[in-house]
Amino acid sequence: MRSGGEGPCDDNTSLEAAVAEESVIVISDDEADVSLGLGNSVLLIEDAGENSFVKEKKTVEVLDEELAITFSRKAHVMPHARYDCSMHPFTRVEQETQLPLDQNASFCDECYCYLCDKPASECTKWTSQGHCHCNAHNKSKHWKEQRDAALVGVLTMFKLDLTEIDTELKEGGNKLQRLISELSSAYHKYLEGTLMMRDSVQRCVCSCHRDKTVKCNSCAMNHVPVTFHDYSEVHRLVTGYLNHIEEDGPKAAAxxxxxxxxxLVFHKALPNPFTLKNQIANMKESSVSLMSRIVATLQRLLVLVDYPNTLYDKFISFFQCLPLPSHFYSFITSMKVMRWDNCLLTSVLAGQNLTGIRTNKGKKECLWEALPVVQSRVKRLEDNKSYRQLVRYLNAVQCSDLTSLNTMKQKLCLYMCKYGDFNSAANTLLQTKGMQGSIAKFFNSSLFELHLAMLRTKSCPPGNELKWSEVYEPQNGVSLKKGLLIRIALRVLLCNDHLFHESKCWSALVRIWCTHETLSNEGRLQPLFVIEPDKVLQQTVMTMSCTILDELQRQTNVHLPQPFHKAYGSSAEMILIIQAIIRYLMGTNPPLKGMLELVVAFGVNHWAVSLLIEGISLMTELLFQFVSSINRELYEDEQRIVGLFISRGPNYVAHLVPVFLLHQREGVRIVGFHLIDIVLKNLNR
Incomplete structure (x- = not known):
């Protein structure tokens, strides 16, 4: 085809190239020009046969000055729906399913069934009475609904638009279809029941079974076959699918x-002669257990996954429209899960609402959520490192499972340290919002030490778990007020009996106060040498400490005297801790335990160990218990002491041994000799 004003084509090369083209569509240059007898811009050329055209290829038809036809070929017919076929006329009606209309049953090789989406020749219901797919077309509401149902299958129950259905939803629908089929078979077996001897399930206790010579007719009813309805197969089938639900995409899983x-909603409970012992065999108990698991998983998905709004609403609406039987009534409101953009929730996360309670149109509304929802929100906020919002949420949310909620609140101090609010984190150890008391009442010695390490070094262990770590991550934030941490640490110990009487907690307290406030370059805790004050100051602070400890048992806001604010502030705090340890030793029933660990916790601060021993020297029985505990542990765990000596070096041993060896009391000197024996036995190491 040539255009412009150049005239007919007389170039053999150009003509052969034109002949090689598969097809040509001739388009009019001017849509307003109807001189060709066409009312549109497309000119259809009748096929004259390729051979005849090639034979007379030099004869070129000129339609006008700018358009010429050089080659034409019959168009290839593409696959199409039956109602679009150009070879066989089609008659349209709204709904005809009994018999084919006119020539609707005829089709060409490229005709496809509108419903089955496959060639008409392969459609099994092309002319079937009651179905008659040959009459289907896209202008009928009936046939369009049938097509939608055929395309989406079981997904029709969710009232999804075709534009919402992607590959993942189709896979979920196919898997659900298989589950429904298997579930139907298992439920049918439950309805049929199983014929069993009554005494095979419940043993007969009639006296005639003890004396086999006596025949008894009174218990005959206990030895006849009866029908039992066992729901176990349904339970195992659904559980098997639920165990692998995480392998599916979030849309398919929902x-x-x-x-x-x-x-499960439409399953009916059938009576049994008596209640089966296996819980999953009883329909009501088993189905409630399954529904609880389904609902909890759905709640987690709705929080963790960003479903499109329309899909989210349809999932919620679907569940709320289910006709729940009486044994499922506890799940009626279970799908009322707040979106992340809910007004109340967003105001809490933004810090605009600290209580989680508001009045909406005269009605009080509070932030109450089910436990799986709370757990999922906490996880998502943790993953996003939105720790400030997480603290606000946990302080405001309410939940029926207070025990689990309080367990999550135990990490509040960690979250606060993550964003550098160390003063609030420290106060949380004494009073936690929404709890009776504080999170410290749930502490063991390990958690107590971890929290003190975070607050003293302004750092956190990596990750979101409360686990002791060798490496810490420093956090930016305002340092704790002077003296606040020591007051809080002692207040926690004095007000929690289970911590107060645990020697490991006191060892942890000493260990942290013998740790530098700055981490090493590698993020590790560094030992600290606390300057030894003069003897006068030691005795002065020891005396003051008794009054301070008495006050700390009543309140936290205790005034610390001048020595705690001068250059010897750290030493004064260490002396206060020693006085608190003496009070602990006096209030503990013998035998004492963990005294060697306590001594080791002081690290290179041997003067503090001497001051502790001096503080209990006048109490003969207490001193004896203290020394006996150290000797016993030296015998029981000698190798650990050897390893400690090796790691800390000979200088540490050289200063530790005289603390005991040079004491005026013979019982204390025995510990010094014991330490020398250990050194002599392991000189080669």
Missing amino acids: VILLGTARE
């Missing part, structure tokens, strides 16, 4: 869970 819930 579809499977909701479809399974719908099936």
Whole structure:
């Protein structure tokens, strides 16, 4: 085809290239020009046969000055729906399913069934009475609904638009269809029941079974076959799918869970001669257990996954429209899960609402959520490192499971340290919002030491778990007020009996106060040498400490005297801790335990160990218990002491041994000799 004003084509090369083209569509240059007898811009050329055209290829038809036809070929017919076929006329009506209309049953090789989406020749219901797919077309509401149902299958129950259905949803629908089929078979077996001898399930206790010579007719009813309805197979089938639900995509998982819930709703409980011992065999108990698991998983998905709003609403609406029987009534409001953009929730996360309570149109509304929802929100906020919002949420949310909620609140101090609010984190150890008391009442010695390490070094262990770590991550934030941490640490110990009487807690307290406030370059805790004050100051602070400890048992805001604010502030705090340890030793029933660990916790601060021993020297029985505990542990765990000596070096040993060896009391000197024996036995190491 040539255009412009150049005239007919007389170039053999150009003509052969034109002949090689597969097809040509001739388009008019001017849509307003109807001189060709066409009312549109497309000119259809009748096929004259390729051979005849090639034979007379030099004869070129000129339609006008700017358009010429050089080659034409019959168009290839593409696959099409039956109602679009150009070879066989089609008659349209709204709904005809009994018989083919006119020539609707005829089709060409490229005709496809509108419903089955496959060639008409392969459609099994092309002319079937009652179905008659040959009459289907896209202008009929009936046939369009049938097509939608055929395309989406079981997903029709969710009232999804075709534009919302992607590959993941289709896979979920296919899996749900298989589950429904298997579930139907298992439920049918439950309805049929199993014929069993009554005494095979419940042993007969009639006296005639003890004396086999006596025949008894009174218990005959206990030895006849009866029908039992066992729901175990249904329970195992659904559980098997639920165990692997995380392997599916979030959309597919939601579809499977909701479809399974719908099936369970329509299961009916049949009476048994007596209650089966196996809980999963009883329909009501088993189905409630399954529904609880389904609902909890759905709640987590709705929080953790960003479903499109329309899909989210349809999932919620689907569950809320289920006709729940009486044994499922506890799940009626279970799907009222707040979106992340809920006004109340966003105001809490933004810090605009600290209580989680508001009045909306005269009605009081509070931030109450089910436990799986709370756990999922906490996880998502943790993963996003939104620690400030997480603290606000945990302080405001309410939940029926207070024990689990309080367990999550135990990490509040960690979260606060993550964003550098160390003063609030320290105060949380004494008073936690929404709890009776504080998170410290749940502490053991390990958690107590971890929290003190975070607050003293302004750092956190990596990750989101409360686990002791060798390496810490420093956090930016305002340092704790002077003296606040020591007051809080002692207040926690004095007000919690289980911590107060645990020697490991006191060892942890000493260990942290013998740790530098700055981490090493590698993020590790560094030992600290606390300057030894003069003897006068030691005795002065020891005396003051008794009054301070008495006050700390009543309140936290205790005034620390001048020595705690001068250059010897750290030494004064160490002396206060020693006085608190003496009070602990006096209040502990013998035998004492963990005294060697306590001594080792002082590190290179041997003067503090001497001051501790001096403080209990006048109490003969207490001193004896203290020394006996150290000697016993030296015998029982000698190798650990050897390893400690090796790691800390000979200088540490050289200063530790005289603390005991040069004491005026013979019982204390025995510990010094014991330490020398250990050194002599391991000189080669």
